[in-house]
Each structure stands twice: as structure tokens, then as C-alpha cells.
Amino acid sequence: MPEIDGINSQLLTLLQEDGRMTNARLAERIGMSETPCWRRLKRLEESGIIEGYQANLNRRKLGLGxxxxxxxxxxxxxxxxxxxxxxxxxxxxxxxxxxxxxxxxxxxxxxxxxxxxxxxxxxxxxxxxxxxxxxxxxxxxxxxxxxxxxxxxxxxxxx
Known part of the structure; x- marks a missing residue:
């Protein structure tokens, strides 16, 4: 299980804000190169901390009032x-x-x-x-x- 250190905390926070953020943008926002950022992201996914990605939908606009x-x-x-x-x-x-x-x-x-x-x-x-x-x-x-x-x-x- 990966430790939730400062960098992983930043990764998770950024992905919760925008799950479509590219690895390049994540790395830039955190201030690290792309390869180590990608490795951290993969470890978070493989450990199950990140379970998946989805779009947040507006239920009311879909008619679910x-x-x-x-x-x-x-x-x-x-x-x-x-x-x-x-x-x-x-x-x-x-x-x-x-x-x-x-x-x-x-x-x-x-x-x-x-x-x-x-x-x-x-x-x-x-x-x-x-x-x-x-x-x-x-x-x-x-x-x-x-x-x-x-x-x-x-x-x-x-x-």
C-alpha cells in the first residue's frame, strides 16, 4: 500500500478536482517529471486507492428530480x-x-x-x-x- 505522503496527497486532491487531468499536467502542477508522476499514479491505481474514473452527472438535468x-x-x-x-x-x-x-x-x-x-x-x-x-x-x-x-x-x- 503506497504511503499517502505529500506528493500522493497532491495527486489525489488534483484528480478529485479533475479526473481527466493528463499525467503531463499532474506532473507540472506537482512540480515533478512525468515518469515518476506516472509511476506514483499507477501504484495508487494498483493498490486500489484509486478505484476508477467517472464523470459527475447532474441528476436533475437528466430528469431525476x-x-x-x-x-x-x-x-x-x-x-x-x-x-x-x-x-x-x-x-x-x-x-x-x-x-x-x-x-x-x-x-x-x-x-x-x-x-x-x-x-x-x-x-x-x-x-x-x-x-x-x-x-x-x-x-x-x-x-x-x-x-x-x-x-x-x-x-x-x-x-
Whole structure:
């Protein structure tokens, strides 16, 4: 696992700002030559610290106006039910995230839909059919005040 030193911290921060930044530009911004910069980048990718690259899309401009935070409680926790639950969650594009949580509920999902009618259909056709689900509670986002996938690199940096 590569150490998150000052240079790797800068690399990660710059890539979180612009994942399309070329190696030449990264090296220039960090003040190093291209080959060592490329090697560091490859080590970060190979270690799994950098999992991939993607474009950040505006869900509202794509017509996905509803974001729901869904708490699920399940009665079944055996291996087969859990595997089926996970398979469905992983293959359902409207579910952006799913976390197994502590507390009264078992899972917290982040779900997007076109509108309330679309969300209602999603609840009936997908969430109510998940194995072992005994309770579904939805909280709809009224206003998104912050949305980011950028991690606080300075908090984990060795420098």
C-alpha cells in the first residue's frame, strides 16, 4: 500500500478536482517529471486507492428530480436472503448507495427517481419485493445542500 505522503496527497486532491487531468499536467502542477508522476499514479491505481474514473452527472438535468433516503428493516438475515438482497441492490440502477447500518433499521439506501409517481412505482416494484423486508421508511430530499464524493485527503495524508 503506497504511503499517502505529500506528493500522493497532491495527486489525489488534483484528480478529485479533475479526473481527466493528463499525467503531463499532474506532473507540472506537482512540480515533478512525468515518469515518476506516472509511476506514483499507477501504484495508487494498483493498490486500489484509486478505484476508477467517472464523470459527475447532474441528476436533475437528466430528469431525476427525486432523491430519497430509504431505511429498510429486514426479518431474514440468513445467507441466501442476504445474497439475494445484495444481488438486487447491486443490479438496480436507481439505488445509488446501500449501507448496512446499526440502530433500529438494517439498511440505508440512497435512491433516485424521476418524480414522486416514479418513486412510488419503484417502492412497489422493487423495494417491497426485496427478501425479508418488513419496514420501509422514506425521507425525501427537499433541498440538496451539499453533494460530494471527494474525500478529505488532508485528513489521511502522512505529511
Amino acid at each position: 427525486v432523491m430519497a433516503f430509504v431505511q429498510l428493516r429486514c426479518s431474514e438475515h440468513d445467507q441466501a436472503a442476504t445474497a439475494e438482497f445484495q444481488r438486487i441492490v447491486e443490479t438496480t440502477p436507481n439505488i445509488l448507495a446501500c449501507h448496512n447500518t446499526t440502530g433500529a433499521d438494517d439498511f440505508l439506501l440512497i435512491v433516485v427517481a424521476k418524480d414522486l409517481d416514479d418513486y412510488s412505482v419503484f417502492v412497489d416494484s422493487t423495494l417491497r419485493r426485496l427478501p425479508g423486508v418488513t419496514s420501509i421508511r422514506s425521507n425525501l430530499s427537499l433541498k440538496e445542500m451539499k453533494a460530494s464524493s471527494k474525500l478529505p485527503i488532508s485528513s489521511v495524508s502522512g505529511s
